[in-house]
Amino acid sequence: MISPGSPVRLIPRPRRKSSNVIVSFLVILALLWFWSFQRNIASRPAACEDVPDPLDAIKNGTLGFEKIFVINSPQRLDRRDAIVLGSSATGLHVDFIDQMDLHQDSAKGNEPTNGLEEIAAFRSHLNAVQRIVADRLASALIFEDDVDWDVNLKTQLKGFARGAQKIQKSNASYSPYGDSWDLLWLGHCGVKCNTSSPVQIMPHDITAISARFLPPYSYDAPAGTGNNVRMTCKMEEAACSGAYAISYRASQKILAALTLSTATRAVKFEGLLSQLCHDGSLECYSSYPSLVGRWNWTSRETGPSDSIQESDSHASLSMGAMYSTLQNVGRLLDGESRVQATVDDALVPELNPDLFEVPYAVLQWTDEKGGHERHV
Ligand SMILES: *[C@@H]1O[C@H](CO)[C@@H](O)[C@H](O)[C@H]1NC(C)=O
Ligand SMILES: *[C@@H]1O[C@H](CO)[C@@H](O)[C@H](O)[C@H]1NC(C)=O
Ligand SMILES: *[C@@H]1O[C@H](CO)[C@@H](O)[C@H](O)[C@H]1NC(C)=O
Numbered sequence: 001m002i003s004p005g006s007p008v009r010l011i012p013r014p015r016r017k018s019s020n021v022i023v024s025f026l027v028i029l030a031l032l033w034f035w036s037f038q039r040n041i042a043s044r045p046a047a048c049e050d051v052p053d054p055l056d057a058i059k060n061g062t063l064g065f066e067k068i069f070v071i072n073s074p075q076r077l078d079r080r081d082a083i084v085l086g087s088s089a090t091g092l093h094v095d096f097i098d099q100m101d102l103h104q105d106s107a108k109g110n111e112p113t114n115g116l117e118e119i120a121a122f123r124s125h126l127n128a129v130q131r132i133v134a135d136r137l138a139s140a141l142i143f144e145d146d147v148d149w150d151v152n153l154k155t156q157l158k159g160f161a162r163g164a165q166k167i168q169k170s171n172a173s174y175s176p177y178g179d180s181w182d183l184l185w186l187g188h189c190g191v192k193c194n195t196s197s198p199v200q201i202m203p204h205d206i207t208a209i210s211a212r213f214l215p216p217y218s219y220d221a222p223a224g225t226g227n228n229v230r231m232t233c234k235m236e237e238a239a240c241s242g243a244y245a246i247s248y249r250a251s252q253k254i255l256a257a258l259t260l261s262t263a264t265r266a267v268k269f270e271g272l273l274s275q276l277c278h279d280g281s282l283e284c285y286s287s288y289p290s291l292v293g294r295w296n297w298t299s300r301e302t303g304p305s306d307s308i309q310e311s312d313s314h315a316s317l318s319m320g321a322m323y324s325t326l327q328n329v330g331r332l333l334d335g336e337s338r339v340q341a342t343v344d345d346a347l348v349p350e351l352n353p354d355l356f357e358v359p360y361a362v363l364q365w366t367d368e369k370g371g372h373e374r375h376v
């Protein structure tokens with residue numbers, strides 16, 4: 001009879017225990033080896049293909065912002081048609097925000113009385129800003145409804161984002177345009193760059209329109225620009241609010257500036273934005289020349305009804321967009337491979353947009369040792 005305490009029972013026990021330990025150790029070792037082997041073969045291609053480039057988000061329907069809003073009057077459905085058409089031809093998804101109605105809004109009383117149109121425009125922009133805060137949007141791009149943009153906008157913005165990130169010295173963990181910007185002034189009629197900040201220069205950007213073909217700008221061209229040169233910079237001031245992107249934080253600050261300030265309100269929204277960039281409340285970046293252009297609706301409305309047939313082939317309703325989306329929308333819909341430039345002195349008068357790549361760019365900056373330049 002074997003008692004529980006007898007050696008017969010006790011001897012195999014430690015042996016069984018130690019063999020158990022060895023077996024489990026081997027199993028774990030094998031599993032570890034197998035797992036690491038699998039990870040190695042799985043992770044090697046992943047490292048080059050699957051790690052997403054943060055700049056890829058710029059190619060999405062909202063250009064790497066959470067929304068694109070277009071401020072448009074319900075009375076101007078023709079402009080809405082044009083934006084919808086241009087967006088569909090270039091892969092953008094836009095949401096419309098109704099422009100304030102002047103007549104309903106005129107009798108409120110406590111608004112400044114100079115220019116109903118300006119008040120309505122101001123309030124309409126503010127409604128877009130309010131929407132960003134209310135809906136907790138990380139960022140949004142706001143367009144006025146007479147914008148026109150280059151067919152190559154997504155590629156242009158990729159180059160802009162690369163420059164903006166380098167100037168911010170920031171990663172792109174939250175936004176492909178970098179993590180510290182508040183405002184990206186993409187459609188303007190004149191910008192003043194901060195000269196003590198680094199700038200990105202593209203010396204040969206075929207989409208950069210030369211100064212004589214740009215609509216009138218409120219500021220001189222930044223030093224260092226010229227024909228077919230594009231500059232991305234940290235900016236101090238700008239004019240015209242045709243297109244700008246703002247972050248959630250910037251939207252809060254804009255509302256706060258109006259709610260908390262006792263100073264007299266800027267009459268134009270662009271003036272308010274420019275002021276907030278200038279006084280350092282917002283960190284603002286821009287591109288010269290403007291990345292977003294305009295469509296000349298005035299010319300369309302006042303011109304002779306058959307002006308499209310009559311006008312010579314060089315006349316363009318697009319102002320400031322080299323390969324204008326609206327000007328080329330017929331070609332895009334016909335599936336033609338090439339688009340036409342809107343200005344006479346274009347380096348490439350006809351371009352296949354599939355072949356347009358982000359142009360070569362350098363970062364330029366100055367410190368106590370002098371000027372520096374490096375490819376980015
Ligand atoms: C586009 O990318 C941005 C940034 O990653 C993101 O917030 C937005 O939701 C995306 N939009 C679409 C339509 O996928
Ligand atoms: C950006 O990311 C890199 C690597 O992930 C990190 O070393 C660096 O500190 C980050 N820079 C900033 C400004 O966050
Ligand atoms: C220009 O940028 C520098 C460095 O980023 C900053 O210190 C300075 O306040 C800016 N100047 C203006 C007028 O915005």
Ligand SMILES: *[C@@H]1O[C@H](CO)[C@@H](O)[C@H](O)[C@H]1NC(C)=O
Nearest residue numbers: 215296297298299300303319
């Ligand atoms: C729009 O076109 C009209 C007529 O062609 C012209 O007089 C006007 O100057 C243009 N607008 C701008 C801002 O260039």
